[in-house]
Amino acid sequence: xxxxxxxxxxxxHLTLGNYLGAVxxxxxxxxxxxxxxxxxxxxxxxxxxxxxxxVRRLSRQAATLLLAAGLDPRRCTLFVQSHVDEHARLAYLLxxxxxxxxxxxxxxxxxxxxxxRASGDGxxxxxxxxxxxxxxxxxxxxxxxxxxxxxxxxHVELTRDLAVRFNQxxxxxxxxxxxxxxxxxxxxxxxxxxxxxxxxSGDAGPGVVFMLDxxxxxxxxxxxxxxxxxxxxxxxxxxxxxGVANLLDILGACTGAEPAALADGYSGYGALKRDVAEAVxxxxxxxxxxxxxxxxxxxxxxxxxxxxxxxxREVARPVVDAAYRAIGLLEP
Ligand code: AMP
Ligand code: TRP
Numbered sequence: 001x002x003x004x005x006x007x008x009x010x011x012x013h014l015t016l017g018n019y020l021g022a023v024x025x026x027x028x029x030x031x032x033x034x035x036x037x038x039x040x041x042x043x044x045x046x047x048x049x050x051x052x053x054x055v056r057r058l059s060r061q062a063a064t065l066l067l068a069a070g071l072d073p074r075r076c077t078l079f080v081q082s083h084v085d086e087h088a089r090l091a092y093l094l095x096x097x098x099x100x101x102x103x104x105x106x107x108x109x110x111x112x113x114x115x116x117r118a119s120g121d122g123x124x125x126x127x128x129x130x131x132x133x134x135x136x137x138x139x140x141x142x143x144x145x146x147x148x149x150x151x152x153x154x155h156v157e158l159t160r161d162l163a164v165r166f167n168q169x170x171x172x173x174x175x176x177x178x179x180x181x182x183x184x185x186x187x188x189x190x191x192x193x194x195x196x197x198x199x200x201s202g203d204a205g206p207g208v209v210f211m212l213d214x215x216x217x218x219x220x221x222x223x224x225x226x227x228x229x230x231x232x233x234x235x236x237x238x239x240x241x242x243g244v245a246n247l248l249d250i251l252g253a254c255t256g257a258e259p260a261a262l263a264d265g266y267s268g269y270g271a272l273k274r275d276v277a278e279a280v281x282x283x284x285x286x287x288x289x290x291x292x293x294x295x296x297x298x299x300x301x302x303x304x305x306x307x308x309x310x311x312x313r314e315v316a317r318p319v320v321d322a323a324y325r326a327i328g329l330l331e332p
């Protein structure tokens with residue numbers, strides 16, 4: 001059976017980008033006969049300046065939202081990364097497999113390290129080793145497929161390299177995973193800055209649609225989206241017209257239509273924005289409603305996470321133990 005693993009960081013409220021790029025694929029995978037594990041990767045939230053209470057709150061909220069979006073704990077395993085020690089145990093072995101040069105090349109490290117320096121914060125060492133912990137998350141489960149958005153492709157490539165290298169040096173231990181990206185909306189862009197990814201870290205986020213935004217807020221954000229200057233009408237051109245292309249991508253992802261073909265149906269930006277707003281409102285409405293029900297029953301979410309961690313441990317433990325033996329550590 002195909003083993004699927006993916007995760008989301010509790011560094012902010014989940015966005016439409018998270019939903020279209022990742023979470024929706026997870027829910028779809030959960031309907032298939034696959035063995036899927038989904039993880040709130042809280043250790044990864046500690047790689048940049050953080051507030052402990054906020055991380056706690058966001059971790060609970062992310063888990064609740066994943067259930068609200070349709071993950072079924074009877075079919076998949078949902079858990080919190082820090083509840084399963086195997087991730088950190090394996091990360092060290094992979095730090096002994098990766099090189100300094102290859103992790104410094106990671107685009108996300110470069111961007112986030114530059115941002116931390118610019119704001120006068122130190123760059124945490126864990127920001128550099130982060131993709132190695134991510135590789136451990138994936139390899140500890142002998143994962144075949146990793147459903148993620150475009151921005152994680154490089155990290156999954158590194159994970160593949162580390163798996164192959166470890167297997168060659170120490171004997172076959174890990175499956176070599178591959179990233180699976182959505183066909184449309186693998187990279188949803190910020191509505192105000194359509195050349196940057198829609199990211200959850202900024203809190204106010206006029207260009208960011210959060211999964212829990214009220215319909216009125218979603219409409220306002222979409223109607224104020226930056227479109228492109230020039231009078232070429234509505235055309236799909238990611239380079240020359242990134243704002244319009246992003247709206248068409250979002251509409252395509254919501255409706256299942258092809259973004260470039262959708263452009264033909266519009267003569268002006270106003271009508272396009274109205275349709276995008278309504279499509280997003282309707283897409284997120286059931287998730288928001290279900291979230292409200294689940295949030296009122298925190299005991300259920302806690303139970304799901306506890307059981308999920310137990311099952312995840314059972315899968316990861318023998319794999320990580322095998323890696324310890326293979327690399328040359330004595331059996332205790
Ligand atoms: P993160 O919020 O960085 O923990 O990302 C969780 C998942 O959502 C990853 O698979 C990301 O690739 C995906 N993701 C995050 N932001 C976007 C975006 N703007 N567009 C598409 N996918 C995204
Ligand atoms: N690095 C991922 C992100 O920022 C989150 C993540 C951590 C992840 N571990 C993972 C995603 C393992 C997939 C598989 O989005």
